[in-house]
Amino acid sequence: MEWIDAATAAERLGVKPATLYAYVSRGVLRRRHGDDGRRSLFSAEEVERLARRGRPRNRPPELVIESAVTALGVDRPYYRGRDVLELAGASDFETVATWLWTADPALWHHR
Structure with a gap:
């Protein structure tokens, strides 16, 4: 050797x-x-x-975070089940932020 x-x-x-x-x-x-x-x-x-x-590398642990607010789709995120692009076009930032924070369905019934 x-x-x-x-x-x-x-x-x-x-x-x-x-x-x-x-x-x-x-x-x-x-x-x-x-x-x-x-x-x-x-x-x-x-x-x-x-x-x-190649250099030995430790694989990082797979990170899984459960969330009732966010789901990561293949092409974009969804917030409380709604497409982020739909949310962006449906209302102003403050209304979307309030809805995300409170989950108040009344904010979306009239839209």
Whole structure:
């Protein structure tokens, strides 16, 4: 197995040396000490595999927020079940804001 030094591995991956050690602590890369006991060496094969695959990233958790006010449609939001474009054309800002805040159906019966 071929081993390369930290500077070479970092350059190949396009990261700082500190990032290499973070990869080691997360189990992404293996490291061994050089013959002098001070240098860190990395598996050239693992570095190459990681370079081809790209930087490891933690996927952010999927965020789900339940709301009685807003639903995100494919192309635009809906507020209390009404298309945002319908709301924008139906009344002035203050009336829409009051309706969103209070959910008073009387504000929309005459529209």
